[in-house]
Amino acid sequence: MFEASELNLRNQRIQRLYKLLFLLMTLLLIVPVILILGTLIVKGGSVISIDFLFTSPTDGMTAGGLFPALFGTVWLVAVALIISVPLGIAAAIYLSEYAGNNWFTRIINLAIINLAGVPSIVHALFGVGAFVLFFGFGTSILAASLTLAIMTLPVVIVATRESLQAVPYAFREACWNMGATRWQTIRRVVLPNAISGILTGVILEVSRTSGETAPIMFTGAVFFTPFLPQGIFDQTMAMSLHLFVVSTQVPGVPENLPYGVALVLIAMVLLMNSISIAFRTWLRGKKKW
């Protein structure tokens, strides 16, 4: 009674075919990652050393390390985060917890989607016009970080809003029924349970921000400076721009140097992502419902 009919066999063949197809597509995704990492390690691995990480470029940037660029990127990312994280989280809380479902909210949501779709070079030009010139910050860490912050704001807003929405509505209702205000509910029930998602979004923002080149090259990052930035109104070198410079702008750079810079940059991003994943796993383990 369990003999396979012609139709059963056909369905099973098709099912196997689709499974194989999807598996191939998945494997295809890994190929570029392996190729990129492999190339960087093989060609640039030889330049990586403690000295490379902690010294300045020398000999017209054809030798030496990349410390000013590494240091500058940390500055840029940190200032960008200080600006975009509170702003983004506040906006997301408003949109998720307070805003009614009306035309105003819909326009804001549309604006966020459009902001996420603006090309980074347009953000760069906006940054030049607004922060460098209009506000008079000059080409500085502040102007560059503000530009980066605006560019990554949608990431923070969307990640935060989604983790807030993932907290069951029944929790809010139970809290309101006790006479809690909306803010008391957010503060005591919603935020503590959304925090893992919010932090993950923030760390993803870090990894994206640290790799951006266009928004900073006109607003605060420089080709070369022998000085480390002393404050937010100084210019700085940055990893992404440094990579662009040593790859294309400077003659006589040894072939493995740009690969080494790229390797450090990508290692930095991967490190951030790994921390993010580990952190998320840890917080999920503590999930309370």
Next chain:
Amino acid sequence: MQTTASASDPQQAPVKLAVRDLTISYGNTTALGDVSLEIREHEIFGIIGPANAGKTSFLKSLNRMDMFNSEMKVQGDILFNGLNIRHLKNIYALRSRIGVVFPLPVGLPMTIYENVALAPRLSGLKNKAELDVIVERCLTRAALWDEVKDRLNSLGSLLSGGQQQRLTIARALSQEPEVLMLDEFSIAVDPVTTMRIEDVLKELKHEMTIILVTNLVQQARRLASRTAFFLSGECVEIGETEDLFTGEVKDARTRDYVEGRFG
């Protein structure tokens, strides 16, 4: 039966909640039409009826939960202790006087202790010793203390369904409500726990007014002094619970529902 008679006697028990010409609608759909009734202090007022009768909407209108749902429109007057709640500015004070228990238990994602201490903390109580007293008292009254007293710091959401529902009741009691509303509390609870909660409710009615929405007609018979029958957004009948079950009804649909011919 003595308490039942006195509780439902208009001469003796003051009116706790008066509802006049209450109509609740969602968009163009009317969920409940033109209900007028009075609920008296220290009675258990039962509301029976099949799904979609408007029972839950009725409860939501009593503590102004319609404010959180832009679709939900409430017309008519609701008087709490004689005060019209429609124009009430401080709805938070109203809500803290009304405890609510949902059909599915909602153990908030915090410890058992924090679940029960939440409402007092929201109203500004910080003293640990006082909170301890409240937590123990409420858990005891909800018949849960003996089962959880050694693990007050474990998560409330890890309790079994029946325990969580008693935790929800303890939490509702922690705000020292004047009115306790239960919305089909036994839906996700085993029969033994249901009976334990019913015993708790019989005790609690000496201290507060209880509104019991249930789809189990026998539960209403066991607990409620008076019962209203809602059907498809209409309040078909309100009467002494015993009258409803002994066939002394004004509307034949009530008898059919109570005897299990539909619903």
